[in-house]
Amino acid sequence: MPPRILFLGEVDYLDSLTWMKQFTASRNAETSDEFWVLSHPAVYTQGTSCDTQPQASATAIPVLKTDRGGQITYHGPGQLIIYLLLDIKRLAIGPKRLVSSIESAIITLLANLGIDAATHKGAPGVYVSGEKIAALGLRIRKGACYHGLSLNINMDLSPFERIDPCGYAGLKVTQLSSQGLSLCEAEIADQLIDCLIDAIY
Numbered sequence: 001m002p003p004r005i006l007f008l009g010e011v012d013y014l015d016s017l018t019w020m021k022q023f024t025a026s027r028n029a030e031t032s033d034e035f036w037v038l039s040h041p042a043v044y045t046q047g048t049s050c051d052t053q054p055q056a057s058a059t060a061i062p063v064l065k066t067d068r069g070g071q072i073t074y075h076g077p078g079q080l081i082i083y084l085l086l087d088i089k090r091l092a093i094g095p096k097r098l099v100s101s102i103e104s105a106i107i108t109l110l111a112n113l114g115i116d117a118a119t120h121k122g123a124p125g126v127y128v129s130g131e132k133i134a135a136l137g138l139r140i141r142k143g144a145c146y147h148g149l150s151l152n153i154n155m156d157l158s159p160f161e162r163i164d165p166c167g168y169a170g171l172k173v174t175q176l177s178s179q180g181l182s183l184c185e186a187e188i189a190d191q192l193i194d195c196l197i198d199a200i201y
Helices: 013-026 095-112 158-162 185-200
Strands: 004-010 034-039 043-046 063-065 072-075 079-087 118-120 123-128 131-141 144-152
Touching: 013 034, 013 079, 013 144, 034 185, 079 185, 095 118, 095 123, 095 131, 095 144, 095 185
Parallel strands: 004 034, 043 063
Antiparallel strands: 034 079, 043 072, 079 144, 118 123, 123 131, 131 144
16 A cells, blocks of 8 residues: 655644654554655754754754654755655564665665765665765654654755764765755655655555
């Protein structure tokens, strides 16, 4: 059963977190999977094992604790987010394979766009010449998952300089526009959705 695709526009981070929890808590064996395509206003988010704060110069960007895995990251305008609300028990896919499938989908998208990308062992996400272009973090609860991935398209990258992205000191971050691509966010989203469906289903 293919996922429902919802295009939600810009959504407050805490609102999306509340909706994801409610959706996951209420779903049953017949509930369709959903992909939520959206963006967030500027925000730092901390994973369950993270207490790291941005540098003091991080201006007024809020810092929010969330329930996904991983460390600290930044979300903001110009970044594509796809939340994957999946019944992984029904899909018969474990967490490691799911992470690998998401990363593979992003790498396939980038290859289709002429960008050579790869994963790094022990550091989930996708990298271009050692610089992180996509991050992912998931929460699994009772055989279902939520949260998902972020792909940097054309954004202000300076807030990443005030943190150790995903817990890695000195990690550089890049984006599609820095790789010479000027496709709009909607075009990228449509292509990435196709790649995700191929990789997961």
